Amino acid sequence: MRKRHGERLLFEIDTLTIEAAAGYVLTGVNGAGKSTLLRMFAGLERCEACTVEFDGERLPLHPYPAALRKAIVFVHQHPIMFSTSVFHNIAYGLLARGESKRAVAPVVEAAMHWAGVEHLRDTDPTRLSGGEKQRVALARARVLQPRLLLLDEPTANLDGPAREQVMALIPTLLDAGGSVVMACHDRDLIGLPGIHRLKLRDGRLEYR
Template sequence: MLPQTKLQTSSEVESNASQGGERRKALLGLRGLRKRHGERLLFDIDRLEIATHAAYVLTGMNGAGKSTLLRVLGGLERAEIDSLRFEGREVRHHPYPRALRQSIVYVHQHPVLFSSSVAHNVGYGLALRGGAARQQAALVEEAMAWAGVLHLQGTDPARLSGGEKQRVALARARILQPRLLLLDEPTANLDGAAREQVLELIPALVEEGSSVVVACHDRDLINLPGVHRFKLRDGRLEVR
């Protein structure tokens, strides 16, 4: 059964925050975003804003630049940007400084997993940040349970199905507690139960406090209640 969780819209988030005495600002805001491939202008976006604790789908035809836009938002690929603000603060460097990179996580359509174990993969990014080994082990176990892969913790990822790999990748991203999570076609090439299991995790990420942007063609994901829509068309970004 597909998830029916209603995700908060940005206006609902601001209203709830205002009731607590603090109005939330946009998480990420860009002005004058342009990306070129040689002489070709892939996209020219006047304005793009992502609210805190909100979910977005990014659609468009193949080749429109969806994956490239996600990588630019994640600081993984250079672009021309007139101005960029994160949590209300101006960012003058792109690719991003380290502190901002740690707040944003990008998950590839075909996530790269190390040939070790599921547990090692889930905890890899956390281990790079350092900390007490016992605490990290507890967090890894909790993340695997959240993603439904705890029973696979000692398994070589090469033996996993496509859906299991995606859930491992989501657990690896979630454990870092990103402020912004960028997912590139997370349900592509998944069928049946595997697809539904991945779909169920995405609203859960928003409920836990992350903002999520998903590039996809999946109609069930696009039509989830409360999800905002971006569409890349002819180099421009339409907001729906």
């Protein structure tokens, strides 16, 4: 896995193994390529000559395969919200997959309860705080039951209480059976029990 910015080689990674139902933090200095690496896995940025092994099958990351599009969900540091309602934002992915409104409703209600945003059900997300948006984004990702959830700086720029609320959700995402990779600098996230550490340094990936 290789990525260049112009003439500069951002990183070159021979192998990265992500175990099922495991949590990882991806650390490194600003500009090391943490967000870029996650975006490549999510098909949001082109990957040069990259392949992955998924369910025993070797797949290219370009063009991005449908199997990975369903299995991998990326949550941006500053989540984009539709100017509708919290409920609709969480429901959107399931409805886009063709699920009926009747089937989606109880799933979304449970996700809002999980994220602690049920009182915001009919609120326009553009009026939410940063912490509330992050919890809505996590709920929106969770209902899709991803095999791999990619979080880009999930606690960055959040105040104390909002940060703690988001942090409390991370272990429960792992309990659902998927894997989570978080790009972050947050020492408390890095120190969560059972979380493996990956570090991008000088274009190489180190396992800690």
